[in-house]
Amino acid sequence: MFKSTLLSAALVLGAAACATAHDEDALRMAPPGDPYVQVSDVLPLPAFLPGLGTLFVNPETLPAGPFLSYDHDGKLSATIYMTPLEELQNGTAYDDLAIGAHHVSSVDIYYNAGHPGVEKPHAHVVLFHDDEAKGRLAK
Amino acid sequence: MKGTARGERIWFAPRGLAVAPGSTVRFVNRDPGNSHTATAYHPEVYGRTRRIPAAAAPWDSDFLLPDESFEVTLTAPGVYDYYCIPHEMAAMVGRIVVGAPGDAGWEGPSADAEDVSPEVLAALPGVEEILANGRIEEEDRA
Ligand SMILES: [Cu+2]
Numbered sequence: 001m002f003k004s005t006l007l008s009a010a011l012v013l014g015a016a017a018c019a020t021a022h023d024e025d026a027l028r029m030a031p032p033g034d035p036y037v038q039v040s041d042v043l044p045l046p047a048f049l050p051g052l053g054t055l056f057v058n059p060e061t062l063p064a065g066p067f068l069s070y071d072h073d074g075k076l077s078a079t080i081y082m083t084p085l086e087e088l089q090n091g092t093a094y095d096d097l098a099i100g101a102h103h104v105s106s107v108d109i110y111y112n113a114g115h116p117g118v119e120k121p122h123a124h125v126v127l128f129h130d131d132e133a134k135g136r137l138a139k
Numbered sequence: 140m141k142g143t144a145r146g147e148r149i150w151f152a153p154r155g156l157a158v159a160p161g162s163t164v165r166f167v168n169r170d171p172g173n174s175h176t177a178t179a180y181h182p183e184v185y186g187r188t189r190r191i192p193a194a195a196a197p198w199d200s201d202f203l204l205p206d207e208s209f210e211v212t213l214t215a216p217g218v219y220d221y222y223c224i225p226h227e228m229a230a231m232v233g234r235i236v237v238g239a240p241g242d243a244g245w246e247g248p249s250a251d252a253e254d255v256s257p258e259v260l261a262a263l264p265g266v267e268e269i270l271a272n273g274r275i276e277e278e279d280r281a
Binding site for chain 2: 044046050052110111113114115116119121139
């Protein structure tokens with residue numbers, strides 16, 4: 001009985017590992033599918049945000065995200081996190097956040113005064129997934 | 140309505156404006172990376188403490204996407220304070236002075252300091268400053 005529990009646990013673990021590897025493929029092109037929703041479909045924001053691209057997020061993970069950022073051709077270009085400064089100051093940590101793709105070429109971190117969805121002043125942490133990503137998201 | 144490219148700062152341009160009674164003002168979202176509202180401080184709009192003349196009708200533009208606009212005609216003389224819903228926390232507010240003290244029915248600025256933050260109060264230009272300059276831009280802010 002114990003052995004079979006271990007075995008099923010191992011099977012579940014194996015399945016989870018597969019799902020992760022498979023997910024990265026699934027996220028590569030927009031739309032990433034469930035549970036991600038296009039931010040501009042649920043919030044009053046433009047479909048393409050200069051500098052951030054077209055964003056998808058799992059609403060359960062707000063405000064930190066990850067927000068998956070796609071370029072005009074629907075290619076995953078960045079993974080973005082939004083962390084309210086007040087929460088950080090109050091001791092909230094945003095740990096073990098998911099990532100859209102494992103290759104990261106550079107990271108930008110900057111202040112944002114707020115926008116629909118994450119209205120408190122927050123930091124944008126932007127992980128670019130290739131060298132040209134920033135240029136493709138610029139406008 | 141303007142903002143920096145990365146949204147570090149957002150503001151109404153101008154944030155202070157003097158107009159004659161009966162003027163129509165148009166709010167245009169010139170910020171390509173954000174949405175904004177122009178919303179009057181009024182109990183009928185999200186239950187806020189009134190900061191426009193009692194004789195004036197409140198307004199709420201709702202969210203304006205880049206290049207979208209909203210118009211309102213202001214007839215009652217007095218001081219009108221308004222804010223941007225997602226950016227009030229960042230003190231994105233503006234003040235319009237319609238007419239001048241002495242006009243029939245003139246109502247001066249709200250004395251309330253409870254319903255709005257100190258940052259919002261600090262961001263609202265003074266009535267005399269607006270009347271003396273006609274318009275106050277963000278860049279003029281001390
Ligand atoms: Cu705004």
